[in-house]
Amino acid sequence: MSQPVRRKKEVFPTKVLSNTEITPGVFSIEVERLHDFIPGQVVAAAINTSDPLRLYSIASGKEQPFLRLLYDVKPGGLLTPQMARLQKGDTLYVSAPFGRFTKAPDDAWWIATGTGIAPFLSMAESGQTQGPTLLQGARYLTQFYYADFFKTAFGERYLRFCTAEEHPEVIHGRLTNYLKESDAVQAGRKYYLCGNANMVVDVRDLLLERGVPFENIVAEIYF
Amino acid sequence: MEQKEVLFGKTLDELKVVVKEMGLPGFSAGQIADWLYKKKAGSIEEMSNLSKKARAQLSERFDMGLTPSSKVQTSADGTKKYLFPAHKNLFVEAAYIPEEDRKTLCVSSQVGCKMGCLFCMTGKQGFQSQLTAGEIINQVRSIDESDLLTNVVYMGMGEPMDNIEEVLKSLQILTSDWGFAWSPRRINVSTIGVVPAMRRFIEESEAHLAISMHSPFDEERKKLMPIQQVYTIEQVIETLRDYDFGRQRRISFEYIMFDGINDTAAHVKGISKLLNGLRCRINLIKFHPIPDSPLRGTPHERMVWFSEQLNKKGLVTTIRRSRGEDIYAACGLLSTKTLVKKDEQQDY
Numbered sequence: 001m002s003q004p005v006r007r008k009k010e011v012f013p014t015k016v017l018s019n020t021e022i023t024p025g026v027f028s029i030e031v032e033r034l035h036d037f038i039p040g041q042v043v044a045a046a047i048n049t050s051d052p053l054r055l056y057s058i059a060s061g062k063e064q065p066f067l068r069l070l071y072d073v074k075p076g077g078l079l080t081p082q083m084a085r086l087q088k089g090d091t092l093y094v095s096a097p098f099g100r101f102t103k104a105p106d107d108a109w110w111i112a113t114g115t116g117i118a119p120f121l122s123m124a125e126s127g128q129t130q131g132p133t134l135l136q137g138a139r140y141l142t143q144f145y146y147a148d149f150f151k152t153a154f155g156e157r158y159l160r161f162c163t164a165e166e167h168p169e170v171i172h173g174r175l176t177n178y179l180k181e182s183d184a185v186q187a188g189r190k191y192y193l194c195g196n197a198n199m200v201v202d203v204r205d206l207l208l209e210r211g212v213p214f215e216n217i218v219a220e221i222y223f
Numbered sequence: 224m225e226q227k228e229v230l231f232g233k234t235l236d237e238l239k240v241v242v243k244e245m246g247l248p249g250f251s252a253g254q255i256a257d258w259l260y261k262k263k264a265g266s267i268e269e270m271s272n273l274s275k276k277a278r279a280q281l282s283e284r285f286d287m288g289l290t291p292s293s294k295v296q297t298s299a300d301g302t303k304k305y306l307f308p309a310h311k312n313l314f315v316e317a318a319y320i321p322e323e324d325r326k327t328l329c330v331s332s333q334v335g336c337k338m339g340c341l342f343c344m345t346g347k348q349g350f351q352s353q354l355t356a357g358e359i360i361n362q363v364r365s366i367d368e369s370d371l372l373t374n375v376v377y378m379g380m381g382e383p384m385d386n387i388e389e390v391l392k393s394l395q396i397l398t399s400d401w402g403f404a405w406s407p408r409r410i411n412v413s414t415i416g417v418v419p420a421m422r423r424f425i426e427e428s429e430a431h432l433a434i435s436m437h438s439p440f441d442e443e444r445k446k447l448m449p450i451q452q453v454y455t456i457e458q459v460i461e462t463l464r465d466y467d468f469g470r471q472r473r474i475s476f477e478y479i480m481f482d483g484i485n486d487t488a489a490h491v492k493g494i495s496k497l498l499n500g501l502r503c504r505i506n507l508i509k510f511h512p513i514p515d516s517p518l519r520g521t522p523h524e525r526m527v528w529f530s531e532q533l534n535k536k537g538l539v540t541t542i543r544r545s546r547g548e549d550i551y552a553a554c555g556l557l558s559t560k561t562l563v564k565k566d567e568q569q570d571y
């Protein structure tokens with residue numbers, strides 16, 4: 001077998017500007033920004049360049065001077081436990097941005113769980129706040145990351161669903177139940193889904209059941 | 224009680240570590256491998272060229288790790304679907320497909336799958352867990368027809384490249400002299416194109432590679448297969464062009480045909496442009512609708528037409544006969560039918 005031309009995506013060293021635990025086990029890391037990107041794109045990251053790379057959605061706006069990633073620490077994982085220990089001035093290696101979960105039209109519904117909010121945060125921080133509706137599901141209230149920002153930016157078009165806790169601003173119950181019943185679900189608009197496979201598959205099935213053609217459902221899965 | 228480690232699924236190197244740790248002579252690693260993978264011992268006790276003491280020592284720390292199937296369904300055409308228990312009361316499937324000239328086993332590499340392809344029953348389950356190399360090889364070893372097998376395809380539940388370590392280990396066991404000693408040309412591993420892991424597979428294994436294309440067009444493939452958001456089919460093919468596969472190793476593209484969606488003249492053109500100059504073949508596969516799917520299979524005559532159009536463009540194309548339809552054993556579309564409730568559902 002002849003040797004490959006390029007074995008791995010090229011990564012570039014960046015300096016960590018901050019690395020904050022925004023809720024237990026979930027971090028927002030900001031590093032020097034090296035490249036332009038389209039909101040919705042991802043970067044591949046590593047601390048040791050010999051390790052396999054892991055992918056993260058960019059969570060900052062295209063005009064912001066830093067590159068932000070939102071990650072949850074996977075116990076026993078290769079990268080995230082180490083990443084959580086990074087401090088200001090340390091080095092993280094990131095690739096140039098890539099990926100095509102981009103260009104959500106203004107009337108789209110954005111649907112996320114967990115750190116799957118990241119690409120939508122990037123889109124919103126880049127100025128796309130006037131049209132889209134953001135639906136977010138979580139078990140606990142602390143898992144609505146950047147809620148203050150979204151509340152200000154989206155107002156009534158920011159719908160949070162919490163399964164385990166109650167709060168006056170948050171709908172107590174499941175996002176999937178809402179999608180099953182709500183009259184606001186329309187076949188003609190685009191639905192952008194981001195998060196783990198189970199959520200994406202369940203929500204996609206529900207939307208299909210509600211008559212949304214599969215062409216209108218775009219999903220990014222954190223596999 | 225603490226669960227014992229299992230022997231089945233260990234590579235020779237791992238067995239060497241085991242025997243060293245236990246103070247056994249170095250050559251006993253080869254003897255154990257021989258019992259596990261060639262002589263097909265059912266228990267540690269059967270490993271008669273190891274001393275009684277060695278066997279007792281081994282039994283104290285290890286189980287064999289062989290798991291019989293919990294259920295078998297036979298289809299009208301002879302295809303058999305085996306269910307094997309896996310992680311947390313779940314199970315994986317292996318489909319035995321007998322044909323005149325070959326007997327193929329389609330194995331699973333994960334319980335469930337994270338990739339969420341629109342047309343796939345396994346995808347509907349979400350991801351449950353990884354299979355170990357031992358659990359993958361157990362499917363080959365524990366079916367009734369194990370000794371008859373001529374081919375193994377990794378096209379069952381799961382995306383093999385998303386469990387690359389264990390898949391590579393299982394391939395090593397299947398193809399090494401100390402293991403099953405199969406030719407890698409009897410093994411075909413499928414992927415939807417997880418590029419970094421696919422590179423490792425190409426470099427570290429000699430088995431054939433089957434890539435699920437299903438559409439040459441970015442926007443369309445995105446909707447069918449979310450992987451396209453990050454690793455496009457163009458990038459997958461570009462990656463393949465980095466390698467010289469020689470004449471023996473086969474690259475094929477799987478193309479499930481969806482009525483009125485990916486079966487047009489534009490698709491013929493798109494595919495031929497994409498594959499231009501790449502030595503490969505294309506397998507067209509009839510789609511059998513899964514419950515609640517918005518997709519329908521392309522009628523046979525249209526598939527024949529599509530195949531002829533691709534042939535005219537110089538692309539070697541076959542229409543894959545579908546087997547075991549009545550038990551949902553078509554490769555890549557295996558299903559456990561009953562969907563399990565997932566823990567994560569509480570998150571949304």
Ligand SMILES: Cc1cc2nc3c(=O)[nH]c(=O)nc-3n(C[C@H](O)[C@H](O)[C@H](O)COP(=O)(O)OP(=O)(O)OC[C@H]3O[C@@H](n4cnc5c(N)ncnc54)[C@H](O)[C@@H]3O)c2cc1C
Nearest residue numbers: 054055056057071072074076077078079080115222223353
């Ligand atoms: C397109 C895309 C975008 C993504 N964006 C984000 C994002 O914005 N934020 C985010 O947090 N994540 C994101 N992810 C997920 C991310 O890439 C990593 O997979 C995740 O952070 C875990 O990486 P890790 O190295 O820490 O853990 P890994 O080493 O990948 O391990 C993950 C977990 O699996 C377990 N594990 C590892 N190997 C095995 C095995 N063989 N058997 C059983 N268990 C095993 C580990 O113990 C751990 O708990 C994205 C993924 C994709 C594909």
Ligand code: SF4
Nearest residue numbers: 336338340343346381
């Ligand atoms: S087709 Fe393969 S990769 Fe896609 S969801 Fe099904 S098992 Fe996973």
